[in-house]
Amino acid sequence: MSGPSSYNPQTGIEKWIDARLPLPRLMYDSFVSYPVPRNLNYTYTFGGILSVMLIAQILTGVVLAMHYTANAEMAFASTEHIMRNVNYGWLLRYMHGVGGSMFFLAVYIHLFRGLYYGSYKDPREILWILGVIIFLLMMATAFMGYVLPWGQMSFWAATVITSLFSAIPLIGDSVVTWLWGGFAVDDPTLNRFFSLHYLLPFMIFGVVVLHVWALHMTGQTNPTGVEVKSGQDTVPFTPYATIKDTFAMVVFFVVFAYFVFYQPNYLGHPDNYIEADPLVTPAHIVPEWYFLPYYAILRAVPSKLGGVVLMFGSILVLFLLPWLDTSKVKSAVYRPLYRQFFWILVAVCIVLGWLGSKPPEGGYVWAARFATAWYFFHFLILLPLLGLFETPTPRPASITESVLGEDGDTHPDAGAETQPAGAAASPQSKG
Numbered sequence: 297m298s299g300p301s302s303y304n305p306q307t308g309i310e311k312w313i314d315a316r317l318p319l320p321r322l323m324y325d326s327f328v329s330y331p332v333p334r335n336l337n338y339t340y341t342f343g344g345i346l347s348v349m350l351i352a353q354i355l356t357g358v359v360l361a362m363h364y365t366a367n368a369e370m371a372f373a374s375t376e377h378i379m380r381n382v383n384y385g386w387l388l389r390y391m392h393g394v395g396g397s398m399f400f401l402a403v404y405i406h407l408f409r410g411l412y413y414g415s416y417k418d419p420r421e422i423l424w425i426l427g428v429i430i431f432l433l434m435m436a437t438a439f440m441g442y443v444l445p446w447g448q449m450s451f452w453a454a455t456v457i458t459s460l461f462s463a464i465p466l467i468g469d470s471v472v473t474w475l476w477g478g479f480a481v482d483d484p485t486l487n488r489f490f491s492l493h494y495l496l497p498f499m500i501f502g503v504v505v506l507h508v509w510a511l512h513m514t515g516q517t518n519p520t521g522v523e524v525k526s527g528q529d530t531v532p533f534t535p536y537a538t539i540k541d542t543f544a545m546v547v548f549f550v551v552f553a554y555f556v557f558y559q560p561n562y563l564g565h566p567d568n569y570i571e572a573d574p575l576v577t578p579a580h581i582v583p584e585w586y587f588l589p590y591y592a593i594l595r596a597v598p599s600k601l602g603g604v605v606l607m608f609g610s611i612l613v614l615f616l617l618p619w620l621d622t623s624k625v626k627s628a629v630y631r632p633l634y635r636q637f638f639w640i641l642v643a644v645c646i647v648l649g650w651l652g653s654k655p656p657e658g659g660y661v662w663a664a665r666f667a668t669a670w671y672f673f674h675f676l677i678l679l680p681l682l683g684l685f686e687t688p689t690p691r692p693a694s695i696t697e698s699v700l701g702e703d704g705d706t707h708p709d710a711g712a713e714t715q716p717a718g719a720a721a722s723p724q725s726k727g
């Protein structure tokens with residue numbers, strides 16, 4: 297947080313370190329005394345969950361890489377070797393594979409929370425843009441990771457997606473050959489994907505540091521969308537946010553563990569247990585579930601180039617979101633029309649995901665066209681206009697008022713809430 301520091305080194309060693317590299321001060325100011333709005337709900341715990349997931353993916357990935365062989369002749373067998381011979385190799389692999397799905401689940405909740413509470417609006421535009429960059433990097437990482445086991449879906453997904461670049465006018469075919477490192481997806485492709493799959497998570501880590509830095513400059517939003525006005529509006533990060541984040545993380549990890557131990561292959565495709573065969577095309581080539589909405593958009597248009605442009609456009613439009621949404625009111629709680637369109641958008645994205653798993657024929661294609669059109673209509677037309685015509689409902693004067701009622705203690709929960717408010721009146725709180 298960009299306020300004055302409240303770290304007070306006690307012992308000699310603490311003072312010695314503080315005068316040389318004030319890392320404990322940074323940690324204290326960021327994760328102990330850092331003021332958070334007192335009314336945050338559980339949707340605000342997903343940033344913390346994502347941070348832990350990123351570390352978990354890096355740790356399991358680094359150990360998997362010790363046993364994996366990035367060679368088209370050996371990759372599939374080395375994956376089986378991990379599953380059968382390496383001590384707890386099955387656990388590592390399932391944690392990493394299921395972990396990818398859980399990571400996307402968490403990021404989608406995190407992202408839609410941002411859409412609901414207007415987290416992308418002034419002054420958090422850069423925070424949001426960094427998030428979209430992380431999202432793009434995550435997609436690239438997940439796509440390349442899926443190729444590594446060198447199963448049928450790995451191979452054919454890599455072929456389909458890299459071939460999309462051939463839609464670029466004039467230079468398309470050369471770009472594809474360059475990406476492949478040859479004239480088909482083969483050993484050079486696998487090698488570069490492995491190299492990049494190892495590299496990108498560290499780049500994500502770097503962008504996450506910037507993301508959290510930007511967050512600590514502006515502070516968090518909260519369900520009212522009314523900014524922090526006094527020390528009463530906040531509580532210190534520790535213990536209030538730490539305990540809530542920890543509880544949410546435990547629940548999230550129970551779901552994660554359920555999939556790892558009971559349904560490890562539920563989210564994957566059985567064809568990926570067949571070794572890659574360039575001569576046998578699977579009946580249906582489908583990506584992992586978290587890419588299905590984009591896959592539906594890609595196939596909704598008859599032209600290859602058009603599909604590629606729309607697919608990338610569906611993410612790039614998020615970069616412009618802070619300027620497309622013209623409403624000054626942040627939270628959907630006080631925007632009756634936007635709130636309904638938000639839920640329609642959620643439904644449209646789920647339907648797109650379902651359509652992405654269906655063959656691109658007949659009614660499915662028409663439904664995908666309609667849903668794609670609605671997706672772009674939402675961001676490009678509805679949001680700019682809605683802000684001009686919608687009448688928001690009255691907002692509370694402050695966060696404290698929304699929690700305690702107008703005179704500060706008439707709310708039924710007031711007794712329970714008074715203590716944290718007092719605890720929050722620290723010099724760190726935003727005035």
Ligand code: HEM
Nearest residue numbers: 340341342343344346347410415424427428430431516517
């Ligand atoms: C590895 C992925 C990510 C990590 C580790 C991460 C981490 C965090 C953390 C720790 C917070 C504060 C706690 C919270 O509000 O939940 C946060 C807030 C935020 N994140 Fe992320 N994030 C990630 C991805 C994204 C993505 C993909 C987006 C959007 C496209 C995004 C947009 C935001 C925004 C706008 C906020 C501020 C929320 C608010 O105060 O209303 N983040 N993030």
